[in-house]
Amino acid sequence: DTGVSQNPRHKITKRGQNVTFRCDPISEHNRLYWYRQTLGQGPEFLTYFQNEAQLEKSRLLSDRFSAERPKGSFSTLEIQRTEQGDSAMYLCASSQRSSGANVLTFGAGSRLTVL
Amino acid sequence: GIQVEQSPPDLILQEGANSTLRCNFSDSVNNLQWFHQNPWGQLINLFYIPSGTKQNGRLSATTVATERYSLLYISSSQTTDSGVYFCAVERTGTASKLTFGTGTRLQVTL
Numbered sequence: 001d002t003g004v005s006q007n008p009r010h011k012i013t014k015r016g017q018n019v020t021f022r023c024d025p026i027s028e029h030n031r032l033y034w035y036r037q038t039l040g041q042g043p044e045f046l047t048y049f050q051n052e053a054q055l056e057k058s059r060l061l062s063d064r065f066s067a068e069r070p071k072g073s074f075s076t077l078e079i080q081r082t083e084q085g086d087s088a089m090y091l092c093a094s095s096q097r098s099s100g101a102n103v104l105t106f107g108a109g110s111r112l113t114v115l
Numbered sequence: 116g117i118q119v120e121q122s123p124p125d126l127i128l129q130e131g132a133n134s135t136l137r138c139n140f141s142d143s144v145n146n147l148q149w150f151h152q153n154p155w156g157q158l159i160n161l162f163y164i165p166s167g168t169k170q171n172g173r174l175s176a177t178t179v180a181t182e183r184y185s186l187l188y189i190s191s192s193q194t195t196d197s198g199v200y201f202c203a204v205e206r207t208g209t210a211s212k213l214t215f216g217t218g219t220r221l222q223v224t225l
Contacts, residue, residue: 041218042203042215042216043215044215045212045213055211056211091158102205104203106150108157
């Protein structure tokens, strides 16, 4: 078990460019979550998938954000026309809900800086 | 949505001291996790504890679900305990996301 893997770990981009982050969950986990964390704050929920279905999206996820999880495996989070306010750590987590328990395991995150 | 508040917001301890971190939440929950975020940003799961008491080495946690709070105890603190501690909850009746608290920033000094 290699844990939750996120790439790239760091991304610096200019305002207006598009960026894409990838998350590879723990292989047997059917749930995958994206969170965003800005400096000094706790992580904020963006969206989550159960298998390939996107079941919930936060209002934080504007039209410039899109997430996919083709075939219920890895997931991508794309941000179009980046703005300086998008600068944050983007965290991915996965879980396997069983017997009522839903224990999330987080990746190391992808830090985005928009210049 | 559910509100999660943590206290204290900041804590400075000398190595070897004990501490108690508190998490209050505004609704009934079926999932509660404590995380430690290290200086590199990695969130490490410490406990899954929607109710009851658990211990893992120098750390222990207690959740009193009926009174809507959880406590994290750190004994004999070490400099490696420094970082931010988050409580996160999932409201009962939902089958979705964890909502995170505001965090407690802990600094352990020599």
